[in-house]
Structures are given as structure tokens and as C-alpha cells.
Amino acid sequence: MQPTQTALRVGGNGKYKLDSSAKIPVPRPTCVLVRNVAVALNPADAKMVDLSASSGAIGGYDFAGEIVTVGSEVTRDLKIGDRVCGPVFGNNPGNPDCGAFCEYVEVEAQLVLRIPDNMSFEDGAGLGIASATVGMALYHSIGLPMAPVSRGKAQEEFALVYGGSTSCGTLAVQLLVHSGYKVIATCSPKNFPLLKSLRATGVFDYRSPNCASDILKATKNTLGIVLDCITDRTTMKLCYGVMGDKGGKYTSLDPFPIPMHTRSDITPHWVFVLTMFGQAIAMKGAFKRKKRPQDVEFAKKWFVRMQELLDGNVIKPHPIRVIPGGLDAVVEGINELRLGKVSGEKLVVRVAET
Template sequence: MSVLPTSQQALKVASSGKIILETGQPLPQLGADEVLVRVACVALNPYDAKSVDMSPSPGATAGLDFAGEVVALGEAVDSTSSRLALGKRVCGFVFGNNPDRRDNGAFAEYVAVPASLVLCIPESMTFLEAATLPCGLATTGGALYNSHSLGLPLLGSGSEVNPSNKSPTYVLVSGFIPITTSSPHNFNRLQQLGAQATFDYRSPTCGLDLRDYTHNRLASAIDCISSTDSMQICYEAIGTAGGRYVSLDPFPLNKHTRRSIRPEWLFSFTMFGHAIDWDAPYNFPARPDDRESAERWYAEIEAILATGELVTHPFQEETGGLSSVIDGIGAVRNGQITGYKLVYPIRN
């Protein structure tokens, strides 16, 4: 491997809603249990805009999803293992815009990530394809495995618009029966991904139709839209015996209208096991159990990924490298990107 540079380009959070390209930035300090990845591609997610708008950490490197190759190993990483040898192609999800680690994020030439929380990329998959995976995997894994007693079948509300919109496949391989809501033009794709049934979330009877379809036995719902309307659909759909509702954002307490339903909201960054020092309600204590769950989930999904059973997210390849990512985040923020991801190669 070539000698690492002493500095890099990175997209830095400047203020609320503003990201700028900075040169001459230090490479992230490598933790003992981490690998350093030379980034080949990055993919955009709605949360890339949302986190900078709502909880900016000035000076922090932005970005969640990346794909690239391993160029250095932390001192505690097994250097004799072939899984993460130097040059290995990997993809991952990282805590960008991190107030406690401002030198690390996906939107840079180099990123550091725990060795146990990267996925090895199969030979048949390109960096572009791999970059679309990690955020959705992390989100779905957290919803399935950090939420105890999820029942069958499982409703994924708004599966087309969230970074985890491959979730029908993940849910299916995890032993659940996936049912989704979306707009009608995405029905076929969601069913191809493994959804047993799909329902139009714009229908005024969507929730009741879901309850009827599941014979009043729906016990769990993952709300990928996390709006007042989608929460109402989920609450109407869950059977009279009650169950579990998992939102991907803080939910309005006044919409918690059924005591038989246990609501919670998922914040994927807890998977790293560290405390999160953002403003409420996005501040969390360290959750080592979430880290352990994530490591088990990543090991499971890496094995499935190697079989070719999981399809990657539809994407549009963009040009211009890191400097163009700023415009892409604006397009995501304005709702111009639906049903596919923007992916940016950042080196030749």
C-alpha cells in the first residue's frame, strides 16, 4: 500500500444547514478497534441534510454512507485475518456531524470505522452499488434487533422514502413477514423485494385496510416516514391486542392514542455504543447493548450479502466529487430525490 497523505479534503459543517469543502484537513485519528478506509464513493441519505439542519456540529466532517478500501488497521484489529486485510473492499455507515469526533465522517477522502461495523463487498458488487447499502442496513437492523418482542407480521410504513427502503428484503431474511405502505408506483418494486403486500399510504382507509388484511393480528410497525399521519396509520393498523410501534424520529406524544401499543423511536447512531452529545431529544447515554446488537446484525448480513440475496438500492451516479455533494444534499433536503439515491465517486 502507498504511504498515507498527511492531509485530505473533507466536507465540514459550517453552521445550521451549511456544509463547505475544506482542504488540508487531518486524517481521522484511528482507534484501536478501527480500520481506516480510503473512500471511493459516498451515497446521500435524507439524514445527511436533516442532521446538519437540526443539530449542526461546526467543524465536524459530514456524511454517513461510504464504500472504499482498507488502508490501515488499528492496533487491536487482527492483522492476520484475511477478512479485513489491507486493500479489502468494504462499505459502512459512520456517525458524521459528530460533536465528539469532528475529524471523522463519510464525506471525506478517508474515514475511520470500527472493524466490526464494516461490510466486506462481494466481488460481484461495485463501489457505487455498495455505497447505497449501509444506512439502510443499520436502520433496519436497529429496528428489528434493538426493539424487543417485535411480532409477526411486520408493517414497514413508508418503505419507499427512507434510507432503509430495502427493508422488505432484510425483514424477510430475518424471519419476519413484511407488509409495507408506499405510493402505488412503487408497489411492484417493494413486492419484488419481498413485501407480502403493499398499501397506499395516501388512502384514508389505509390503516383499517391493513388491520383487515392482517386479521386484526398485526403486532409491530416500523414507521419510516415518522409523521403524524403515518403514526396514525400504524396505530390504526395494529390489532386490538396492541403491540410495538417503532419510529425513526421522535414522535408526538399526543398521537400516542392507544395504551396497548408501546411506542419508541430509533436513533441509529446509538449502535456505536458511545454517548451522543446533541441537543435534546437527540442526546443519548452510551448504549453498549446497541453496539453488541449491531455487531451481531452486521455479521449476519455480511454472510447474506455474500450470497447475492440482497439487492442494492436504485441509484444515480453523479459527477464532480465531494464539491458536488453539497448540491446533492440540497436536492435531498428539498424533496427532489425519491425512490433512488445519489452516489458520488470521489476519486478515480
């Protein structure tokens, strides 16, 4: 193996730059080293670099590839050559060399998912950070019973996924349906077939002036579980407006606008998934965090269950669109995300095309 690799580093606020002489990490004892085949782009690749850039850090949160080295203290049954995917902490101020946008990435073994034989590297690349985020939101923040290995018994309780056609949204819909909930989702009409194929009970156009009243009618004014995958003033207002008379729990994937917390019978919370990597987060504003060992412990348990669900063919990957050009094309893809041009699909690049 060559001593250096190509990586895409944060070049300051809103910027990335290619580094053709980055060191290849020597994995820590509890980690594995993965040769990346494909990496996926996320809205956070734009948002976090725009709002809290860690200059010089490798970017990227989602990888898929083959294990080339296994750390001496790894206890999981992982071996060289395994096809794996998972999340990493890109744009990391405390460990600048651990992002996904590179040829070789060091990963905590507890956060690795084996890619099923019937799934491509490109599809697997979009699973990692969505799995981590949705798991934390549903089973750690809202506090639902963890998704069972076998399909759960049908129940009368409704759950809303706002932004159902995002990568987190489609995964949340599948997990909630698998657990037996009646799932309501919002998205644009062009993505209705995607959500219906995942067995959502009802799908509504978030732009419709009747969206809120239609959801209230569909849920019989009983909705008490809401996951907001978009999170702004408009989405929070609608989510609060469609929750039933008894209130419930609202969880968002970004800091929610506090003035929009208008109901005392609703408990709001937002999930910052990077706490599962076990370090204090020295970022700006609402993203600054102390260590949260409870999030690390939850992640270990959740990734065991997520692997079982993948092995049981319960989870379908989010639709992807491959951008040609390897790591050189990442900036182009991030600009598409910034401009809101990506809907119902995940952008992926093949690293070998760099």
C-alpha cells in the same frame, strides 16, 4: 499517501463547506482506514445539520472504498485492499474528523462490511447506515429473532413497513420476508414494482383515503409489528390505526410525536442509531444521549449476521442515482432531500470526481 485530504465539513446550521487541507486520520488500534470510492447521502445529512449542527465536523454517514491501513488490535480477518462499506458517525461533536464526506475515513473494524464481488462500490455505499438502523429497529427495539442465515419458515404473522421505498424500508422488507413474515408496505404507486420485486405480500398507496382500511382488511386486524421509516403525526396516526385489537410494537426512526401515542396496548419506541458508536452524544433535544454499551454489543453481533446475509446474496442493494461532481455535489443532493425530491433511490457521489 499525502498528509492531507479534501473533506466536506459542517459550516453551521444547515450549511456545509469544503476543506481542502483536512488531516488524514491515523487509525486507532481497533479501526481501519478506508480510501473512499463512493459515499451516499441520507436524510439525516440534512436533518441533523439543520437541527443539531456540529460546526467544523466532517459530515456523512455512509461510505464505500478500499482498506489502506489496518489497526494493530483488529481481530477480524480484514486486510489492505479489501472492498468494504459501512456506517460512520458524521456531524460528530465528540470526534469531528470521522464523517464519511472525505477521501479517507477511519472506521471501527467491527462495523465494516465486505462488499460482495458482484456489488459495486456505488451500491455498497448505500448499505451501511441502513443496515445499522434497520438491525437496531427490528432486532434490538422490537426484539424480533435475528434474521436467520437461511430463509426462515413461512409464518402467519404480519409486519408493516411504512415508507417501504426508502433505503431503510427496502432493507427491512427483505429482512422480514427472509425471516418468514408476511410483509405489508406503504409507498407511492410508482414504487410498487420495487416493493413487489422484494416479495412484499401487499403494497399500499399511503396517499389513498382507503389505505388504513385496506391494510386492516389485508392483515385481518392482527397486525402487531410496525416499523415507521418516515415518522410524523400523519404516519404515526395511520400506523396506530392499522394495528390489530391486541396492539403490539411500534418503532420509528425519528422521535415520534408523543400526543399521537393514543393506545395503551401499543409500545412505542424510536431508534437513534448513533448510539452504536459507543460514545455519549452531545446533541440538542431528543438527540442527546448517554453511552449505551448494550447498543455497541448488539451492533457487533448484528454486523456479523449482516455480513453472512450479504455473502449469501440474500440482500439486494437499494436503487441508486449517482450525482456527478464528487464531494462538491453533496450540497446539491442534500437540497434535493430537503425538498422531498428523492423517492425510491439513494443519492451517491464518486469521491474521485471532487
